[in-house]
Amino acid sequence: MIPKSISIMVSTYNWPEALERCINSIFLQDHLPDEIIIADDGSREETLILINKLKNTSPIPIIHVWQEDHGFRLGEIRNKAIIASNHEYIIQIDGDIILDSHFISDHISLVEKSAFLCGSRVWITQEQSAEILENPPGFSINRNKFPISTILNSLRNSSLSHFLADKYKKNKPTILRGCNMSFWKSDLLSVNGYNEDIQGWGSEDAELAIRLINKGVKKRFLKFSAVAYHLYHKENSKANFDKNEKILNLTIQNKITWVDNGIQKNGSS
Structure with a gap:
């Protein structure tokens, strides 16, 4: 089931150099989305200046x-971006990844009704990330420099990808990467989007995925496709991780499908 129209949602925070490379990789896709939505969690003016420049080209x-x-509120800004989207299917990435040119078409190839997709990412070393950022957008990524431990995620094979979509890590629903996911907008609305009680790094994507699964939306995995290269950065603070994990565990235990503090705030489904 091919979506009629697609939004790509890019989350960012105060890293315009990475965002520029990310957006440029969207421009180079073999299947362009219908719009780009930048979900900005409070960046300074430098990011706005970049976005206005990108709009012109x-x-x-x-x-x-x-x-x-007001601190790390990724779920809240993603909810606002979901509301702002004008199309029926949403591909979600982070602003510090660079997309393989087939990334969007790979997502489209595995779309099913009542299903969401989650892929992986290739960690780029600190040295190679610096090289990418020192060069103009569009600078080629040298896969020969990848560590052996991560090179598997950089391989692309359409046949294997389709074979593994419903098999890879099937029994591990919380194993996913929020920087490489996609959803029907209607499915996101049916569970009220992200849980905004989750603030600070950790668990927001897994908690959303569990509610979708509880609602009957199937998880499919993108392996050997939708390759995404993740630029090196220091780890985010995990100060709220334990609190966020408790929310996730309650969602699992109680088979929750709807949260009151999501896209809608009136508590009604």
Whole structure:
């Protein structure tokens, strides 16, 4: 089931150099999305200046959704971006990844009704990330420099990808990467989007995935396709991780499908 129209949602926070490389990799896709939505969790003016520059050269509309910087509130800004999206299918990435040119078409090839997709990413070393950022957008990524431990995630094989979509890590529903996921917008709305009680790094994507699964939406895995290269950065603070994990565990235990503090705030489904 091929979506009629696609939004790609890019989350970012105060790293315009990485965001520029990320957006440029969207421009180079063999299947362009219908719009780019930048979910900005409180970046300073440098990011706004970059986005305005990108709008002038973009072949597709760019929508900038911004909220004030009150700490790590990724779920909240993603909910705002979901509301702002104008299309029926949403591909979700982070602004510090660079996409293989087949990334969007790989997602489309595995789309099913009542299913969401999650892929992996290739960690780029600190040295190679610095090289990429020192060069103009579009600089080629040298896969020969990848560590052996991560090179598997950089391989692309359409036949294997389709074979593994419903088999790879089937019994591990919380194993996923929020920087490489996609959903029907209607499915996200049916569970009220992200749980905004989860703040700070950790668990927001897994908690959303569990509610979708509890709702009857199937998880499919993108392996050997939708390759995404993740630029090196220091780890985010994990100060709220234990609290967020408790919310995730309650969602699992109680088979929760709807959260009150999500896209809608009135508590009604």
